[in-house]
Amino acid sequence: MVSLPSPVSFLLSHVNIVAVTVFLIVCYVVHFYQKQxxxxxxxxxxxxxxxxxxxxFLIPSFIQRRFGQQSPSTDKSAVGVLTELTRLYGNVYSLFVGSQLVVVLNGYEVIRDALSNHPEVFSDRPDIPAISIMTKRKGIVFAPYGPVWRTQRKFCHTTLRNFGLGKLSLEPCILQxxxxxxxxxxxxNEESGGAGxxxxxxxxxxxxxVICSLILGQRFHHEDREFRSMLDLMDRGLEICVNSPAVLINVFPLFYYLPFGVFKELRQVERDITLFLKRFIARHRETLDPENPRDLTDMYLKELSAQHAAGNVDSSFTEDYLFYIIGDLFIAGTDTTANSVLWVLLYLVIHPDIQDKVQAEIDEVVGTHRALSMTDKGSLPFxxxxxxxVQRLTVVVPLGIPHMASETTEFRGYTxxxxxxVLPNLWSVHRDPTVWDDPDTFNPARFLDDEGKLMRKEFFIPFGIGRRVCMGEQLAKMELFLTVTSLLQTFKFRLPEGTQPPSLRGRFGLTLAxxxxxxxVNPRR
Structure with a gap:
């Protein structure tokens, strides 16, 4: 005897068939869309x-497999390999980090086209888990492009200029x-006994x-344990985010909460930095004199009070946002400039003939007793x-800060x-053999004309280009010039006897150190 299906089972079987059919259609549509x-x-x-x-994509053997053992590039750093990929895919190519599409822009013309000619499309910032967890997408470096970012950046830039950013009035602070x-x-040097x-x-x-005097209104002694700990924490946090297994957070964000190893350490670093900066904000709030603001923090708190008094409940000025601005400026104003100074001194140690020539120019123009000033810069072309x-060869932020396409767009024939x-590969610009003769060679004369005068070159862009160009560019240039020249006026730097120079490849993180x-260190007088 044949049993007939019940109405319920019959209905369910049809529901299953419909569900499977819909699922297959959706999969086909998604696959077709992705393929297109x-x-x-x-x-x-x-x-x-x-x-x-x-x-x-960052494994050097990838290049070797494609080109054989005689790879045309001697630079096997991550950024060197990214630059080398242009030989295979051109100046605009794609990579995937997990499911996230990343487009790498190479060469001056391509980067300028994207960031200067299409700023509304390419000025945004991506939601990169490792960065977003730390910054909450606030501040002025990693915050998304839009009205809030423009308001906050304009306020910070205007305020910092009022306190001397990029002006000669800041010189005494740097020289002190x-x-x-x-x-x-x-x-x-005396204690080292020649060890260096x-x-x-x-x-x-x-x-x-210098940046602390602008944003926190005070300087710290080099033996201040709390401040030294803060600098170490920030350095360690950047190192963990870029050069440790914690980088996997960008593919699997839940890894941030793992209760062991660098994941646990990263959370502790974040807590310690938060406590340090919030203590300073609290002290400023308690001692604020609106008629006599001492620094950017005072000015921000003053603006915050004014916004509240005006009843502007939708204002983007909050104490929480101030915290992330201070963190941004503290890191951006320390790491990049300090590494630039160290790179210059390292190159001059490795090339003592260039060091001697720089010192001879300083002696001739400035002398041995007068302190250097930014007014001397135009008289010291070499x-x-x-x-x-050195900035060209090292590019302390070689891939810039990641950008993001805010809308779907056609660019250079691609969607x-x-x-x-979007990663602007600044390294590729400064090592491009089509615009620099023998680009891997250290040759300061490439920036001088036949009369020994300085030549400005449009494809020299160590601070980036477009609307997201480094806000502290003028401060960084001032600190770099005064620090390098003042030290060279006073000392001669040499490697310790029998010591081999370190690799010039550097350590790649958020910056190239x-x-x-x-x-x-030997006194010259």
């Missing part, structure tokens, strides 16, 4: 399942810190104190050309979907 979309994006290496190109550096260098001195802690401290040449992360090195 991916076919029009810039070319690039084939992604791996789940991780995309994350596990493979250098006097302390010189004294400490002599003491440490690590310049990094002193340079970082001096540079950081010195400035040397600094610029860039909305939400695509020189490998650790020590120098012997």
């Amino acid at each position: 979309c991916l076919s029009s994006i810039p070319p690039g290496p084939k992604p791996w399942p789940l991780v995309g190109n994350f596990g493979g 810190g250098l006097d302390s550096v010189k004294t400490e260098l002599l003491r440490l 001195v690590d310049l990094a802690p002193l340079i970082t401290h001096a540079v950081s104190n 010195t400035e050309a040397t600094i610029m040449e 860039i979907p909305k939400g695509t992360v 020189p490998c650790s090195f020590t120098v012997c």
